Amino acid sequence: MVLEIIIGLFKEFQLMAETASFSRNLRKISNSFYVLTRVSLSNDLKADFVVVGSSGVWIINVKDDSGKVDFNGDDLVQDGVILKGLLTQVLEKSYSLADTLKKSEHDIKVAPVIAFSSPEVDVTSLPKIVHGVYISSRQNIVSVIENTDFQLIDKNTIEEIPKLLKKK
Numbered sequence: 001m002v003l004e005i006i007i008g009l010f011k012e013f014q015l016m017a018e019t020a021s022f023s024r025n026l027r028k029i030s031n032s033f034y035v036l037t038r039v040s041l042s043n044d045l046k047a048d049f050v051v052v053g054s055s056g057v058w059i060i061n062v063k064d065d066s067g068k069v070d071f072n073g074d075d076l077v078q079d080g081v082i083l084k085g086l087l088t089q090v091l092e093k094s095y096s097l098a099d100t101l102k103k104s105e106h107d108i109k110v111a112p113v114i115a116f117s118s119p120e121v122d123v124t125s126l127p128k129i130v131h132g133v134y135i136s137s138r139q140n141i142v143s144v145i146e147n148t149d150f151q152l153i154d155k156n157t158i159e160e161i162p163k164l165l166k167k168k
Contacts, residue, residue, distance in 0.1 A: 022062055022117035022138045026051070029142045034162040041096040050097065052161045056150035058134075059097050060113045060141070061090040066120035071130050076114070087133050090114055104164050106157060111150040115141045 026035055026049060033053030040046055049060040063086065067079040076083040094112035101108050113134040116123060126135050128144075136144045 022115065022141075023049075025138050026060075026141055029053070030146060032158075033145070034158070036162055036165055039097075039165050041093060042100060043092075043096060045093050045096050047093055047097065050165060051145055052153075052158055053145070054152060054155075054158065055145060055148060056111050056153060057097070057101070057108055057161060058111045058113055058145050058150070059090065059094045060115050061086075061093065062115050062117050064117050066116075066118035068122045069116065069126060069135075071126055076126075076130065076135070086114060087131050090133055091131075101161065101164070106161065106164075108153060108157070108161075109151050111148075113141070113144070 023037070029035065029051065030053070033051055036047075036050040036052070038046055038048070039050045039059075047059045048062045049058075051058040051060065063083075065078055069083075070077045072082070076086055090112040094110040098108065098110045101110070111134060112132065113136060115136045115138060117138050119138060121137055123135055123137050128134060134144055134148070
């Protein structure tokens with residue numbers, strides 16, 4: 001019993017460390033991008049990260065597991081276990097954020113991203129986009145956002161969106 005508690009605490013500590021490390025990686029993005037954390041969305045949804053910059057608005061759902069991730073044609077599969085609903089979940093969050101922006105007269109698409117925070121994850125066999133969702137490792141997240149023009153937006157809009165989301 002005590003051993004199980006210790007293992008559970010260790011895993012939770014490891015998760016916190018990986019999330020902090022992911023956040024540090026994401027903060028290496030160019031100064032022209034805004035990085036927002038724990039953004040509240042409609043329908044009681046929360047975004048782990050929202051990044052706003054010239055390449056568009058990106059919503060990032062962080063997955064903390066390690067191992068090999070593949071795509072079976074329908075779902076992501078990690079070490080043989082189907083990650084049921086993971087793609088749908090981040091798509092739902094992206095639609096929710098796009099709806100919030102539209103209500104504020106910003107008709108902008110939101111790029112959904114699943115980013116794996118563990119340095120031990122292997123996503124090399126995955127396509128860059130699966131069912132409209134970008135897939136990235138922690139090591140490549142900045143490159144995906146800076147080098148993919150999802151929807152170009154002007155400087156004024158880039159500055160307005162973070163202010164709008166911080167008010168929520």
